[in-house]
Amino acid sequence: MSKNKLKLEKICTFFNGRTKPNSKGRFPVYGGNGIISYINHYNADNILVIGRVGAYCGNVFYSRNKCWVSDNAIGIILNENVSNIKYIFYFLGKTNIRNLAIGSSQPLITQDILKNIEIDLPSLEEQKRIADILTALDDKIELNNQMNQTLEEIASLLYKRWFVDFEFPDDKGKPYKSSGGEMVDSELGMIPKGWEVKELGEISEKIITGKTPSTKDSKNFGEGTPFITIPDMYRKVFTDKTVRHITNYGRKKIQNKVIPKNSVLVSCIATPGLVSITSKESITNQQINSIVCKKQDLYFIYETLLSLKEYIILLGSGGSTTLNLNKSDFSKISICYAENRINKVFYELCNYIFNQIYENQFEIIKLENIKEELLKELL
Numbered sequence: 388m389s390k391n392k393l394k395l396e397k398i399c400t401f402f403n404g405r406t407k408p409n410s411k412g413r414f415p416v417y418g419g420n421g422i423i424s425y426i427n428h429y430n431a432d433n434i435l436v437i438g439r440v441g442a443y444c445g446n447v448f449y450s451r452n453k454c455w456v457s458d459n460a461i462g463i464i465l466n467e468n469v470s471n472i473k474y475i476f477y478f479l480g481k482t483n484i485r486n487l488a489i490g491s492s493q494p495l496i497t498q499d500i501l502k503n504i505e506i507d508l509p510s511l512e513e514q515k516r517i518a519d520i521l522t523a524l525d526d527k528i529e530l531n532n533q534m535n536q537t538l539e540e541i542a543s544l545l546y547k548r549w550f551v552d553f554e555f556p557d558d559k560g561k562p563y564k565s566s567g568g569e570m571v572d573s574e575l576g577m578i579p580k581g582w583e584v585k586e587l588g589e590i591s592e593k594i595i596t597g598k599t600p601s602t603k604d605s606k607n608f609g610e611g612t613p614f615i616t617i618p619d620m621y622r623k624v625f626t627d628k629t630v631r632h633i634t635n636y637g638r639k640k641i642q643n644k645v646i647p648k649n650s651v652l653v654s655c656i657a658t659p660g661l662v663s664i665t666s667k668e669s670i671t672n673q674q675i676n677s678i679v680c681k682k683q684d685l686y687f688i689y690e691t692l693l694s695l696k697e698y699i700i701l702l703g704s705g706g707s708t709t710l711n712l713n714k715s716d717f718s719k720i721s722i723c724y725a726e727n728r729i730n731k732v733f734y735e736l737c738n739y740i741f742n743q744i745y746e747n748q749f750e751i752i753k754l755e756n757i758k759e760e761l762l763k764e765l766l
Contacts, residue, residue: 391509396502398470399463403439403498404456405430417450418459429453435463435476437484437496442591444496445485449476451468451714458470460499471511473518478506481762482600507766531747531754538747539624542740545733546690553579555729575719588718590688593679595627596714597671598644600637607637612645617654617661624744625666626652628752633670644670651678651688655712660701664689666745676717683730687736691722 407416412427419438431693432453438446439461449472456462465472482504488494508514549555553570554562564570569580578584597615600607608614620626638645645651646669656674663711664684664685671677680688692699702720703712725733 391507392505393508394502395463395506395751396503398466398475398508399502401498402431402456402462402464404436404460404462406458406460407455414442414453414455415450416455416457418457421446421448421481423457427454429455431456431462431464433472435465436610437461437463437479437501439497439588440495444494445483446642447476447484448722449473463501469511470508471514471518473522474514475485475506475656477518477521477762478766479504481626481766488752494720508511520765521758521761524754524761528751528754528758531751535624535747536745538740538744542686542737543693543734544692546605546687546694549729550687550691550723550725551694552657555725556732565757569708573723575723578699578723579650579725584721584743585724586718587688587722588679590684590722590724591678591680591718594651594714594718595644595646595671595677595679597646597673597675597677599672600640601635601690604637605641606675607633612638613667613669615652615665615669615675617658617672617674620652620654620663623663623748625748626663627666627745627748629669638670641670641728646671649682649685649736651674651685651692652701653678653692655699655703655714655717657710659710659712660699662689662696664741676712676714683727683734686741687730695720707758724737725743737743 399750407424407426408428410427412425414426414429416424416426417436419441420443425672431450433451434454434456435451436448437460438444439459441459443459465475466555484496484501484504485494487504489500491630553564553568557563557566557568563579570577571580573584602608608631611632611634613626614631614633616628617630618756619629645663648665648667650665652665652671652676653676655676657695664753666678678688681737687746698720699712702716
């Protein structure tokens with residue numbers, strides 16, 4: 388495959404974004420971190436957007452439709468007679484544009500920096516072929532993400548109906564509360580008879596606060612046990628991929644911090660309130676508390692802690708600029724705990740949903756790995 392090496396300025400025109408008008412509408416507004424709002428105006432159509440300033444400078448986005456490019460971004464208009472916009476999008480995406488930024492405290496990408504990026508440009512037909520392959524992978528990844536979002540919403544709705552509205556099926560299969568099920572008073576308000584208010588520590592088999600092995604000893608990190616940090620938890624039900632792993636050598640030093648598969652993780656420092664589930668035996672850093680629980684309580688505890696995100700953030704504030712919810716206070720969170728029969732049935736109903744979410748997440752990882760290899764090979 389023959390390629391021409393050209394500077395980006397030979398195939399593109401550039402413009403700095405503008406402050407967005409104060410309105411609401413249907414056109415997306417792009418900043419350095421993607422879509423930030425929607426307004427009634429647009430200043431671009433079918434373009435690439437590059438984050439211009441700050442923490443998100445160098446991020447690359449593609450908008451196939453009309454949009455507004457904000458003053459925190461640069462718009463790139465392609466000459467489509469010689470370049471395929473999706474090919475250029477993927478090429479720039481694999482280029483670490485942020486490394487080209489000027490300034491330290493406030494990194495900045497300028498038009499001149501972008502203009503001088505050299506790009507490998509095969510024939511227009513070859514560009515389209517490569518872009519179509521990578522787009523097909525992205526489309527499948529997005530489909531899996533959308534499926535998981537729907538499945539998560541179904542599980543959350545079921546949780547709310549059973550454990551917030553108390554409309555779980557009674558002995559006759561009818562909604563408990565609206566069918567006249569007996570309610571009793573508690574410190575959390577009225578709850579079904581036979582249910583109890585318990586502390587999180589009481590319904591957990593164990594709560595483990597993670598620990599980071601010494602980073603001064605390089606032998607602690609390498610192939611081995613997944614080492615989970617807060618970024619590994621973002622937008623994931625299952626923490627199935629981590630940036631770092633702890634070797635057997637490092638694991639021996641913190642063996643009491645190993646958490647089993649199907650434990651519930653909650654971030655409690657700096658960014659409290661993220662919740663996920665371990666997909667395999669793991670170790671976390673000290674910013675995360677892990678709940679080792681009975682099998683039947685897994686999805687109940689997960690959904691409960693998801694619903695308590697704002698409360699967890701409030702508990703972690705404590706008047707400090709850095710949010711920090713310690714293990715003792717975390718363990719004392721009060722929860723309305725159902726009788727065993729209800730939790731068992733809830734687990735059985737949710738198990739299919741969460742298994743499908745895991746399968747979709749696992750496929751996403753495989754697709755992302757394939758895409759990463761293709762980017763190296765094709766671009």
